[in-house]
Amino acid sequence: MAEITAAAVKDLRERSGAGMMDCKKALTENGGDMEAAIDWLRTKGLATAAKKSGRTAAEGLVGVAVEGKKGAAVEVNSETDFVAKNEQFQDFVRTVSKLALTTGDSIEALASASYPGGEGSVQDKLTANIATIGENQQLRRAKVVSVNEGAVVSYVHNAAGPGIGKIGVLVALEGSAPVDKIEALGKSLAMHIAAANPLALHEEGLDEALVERERAIAMEKAAGSGKPQNIIEKMVEGAIAKFRKENALTSQLFVMDNKTKIADVIAQAAKDAGGSIALIDYVRFQLGEGIEKEASDFAAEVAAAAGI
Structure with missing residues (x-):
């Protein structure tokens, strides 16, 4: 078997735009043949995905999921709002929101988690989505809240479907009051949080x-x-x-x-x-907040593409 040098991996990475480990694997699978490795990356969708990874992804969806006494919110970005309407993308956001209930706040842990259906990791599935949908997509952030007694209530503003939308809110209410009363309060508080955008609990x-x-x-x-x-x-x-x-x-x-x-x-x-209720935590994810969007001159882009 041909020796896979660091220089060869670096060269392939620069030529394909794929990740370092993917480049090493491509060279290993193809006996060090550079052109065959590039083709291998392209067939896997890795080169295409990586080349798109430099483009700003400030659109997408926020997903929320609640199970029992725990709730999770996740933001997944795309380049355009058009992708947010794609069923494949929407299903991905719902799925990773549920997975975050187990993996917690760490995006790294979420990306490494097994994706349901035997499709590899969450990152593998995301890479495949990038290749098939044709836009850069990124797992941006995740947050999990929980209570021992009471309820975690979710709310989505500008919903694109069940549990997904432009603003996702979770409210964690601890207490001994009847759960239906806590949930009713939680829904009102969640709507307030979506509108008022508080910066801290206290x-x-x-x-x-x-x-x-x-x-x-x-x-x-x-x-x-x-x-x-x-x-x-x-x-x-x-x-x-x-x-x-x-x-x-x-x-x-x-x-x-x-x-x-x-x-x-x-x-x-x-x-x-007739019971205790305490607001112990909340989450408010607004799609794209804090991301500096690239200014786009559409006319110039069309002219450039046409060679004018």
Whole structure:
């Protein structure tokens, strides 16, 4: 058997765009023959998939799944919204959302998990999907929440189908109150979270770097007011207090009436249900948030493709 050198693997990787391990396997399977290895990668869909991996994937779907006292949310990205309407892609998102209930928050663990139906790993299935659908797709993130007693409630906003859509929310409510009462509250809270986009469960959980950024902005605004320094300091602290209140879930005003704090909504629900209810965690995944999308000049792309 021909020796597979690191230089050969590197060369194949540069020529095909496939992953290092896939290139090594391709060369091994084809006795070191470079052209045969490239063809092998193409037949497996690996070269095609890898060449697309540099393109921005900011569309796709968020999937949510709940089983028993546990819920999982997963975001899977694609390049265009068109792929999100593809049944193959939708089935994949639903499946990996359920698998995440077992694998947890780790994308690496999820990618390595066995895909149902004997199709290899989740990553293998994703690679095959990229080759057949023709767009880059990526497992972006996953989050799992659970309770010992109570319920995990899910909600999907702008749903593309059962359990999949543009915004996925999970609410973890711990307590001894009747489950139907907890679930009803959870659904209302989930809809609030989808709309209000809280940044943390409690005020003390807000990212301090983000708070300091807001402080700097507030200071700059107040400094231009011409007021005395002691007044400026009070203005800044007031702005920060407002920021904390508006961005922590438990201190936000409930979107249903815009006057009751979420903490008070939960307390009243527990009282009415005759049992304890505590909001211990939540997840809100909005499709593509934080991804810098590439600007696209469609006319220029058409001209380039036509050689104009």
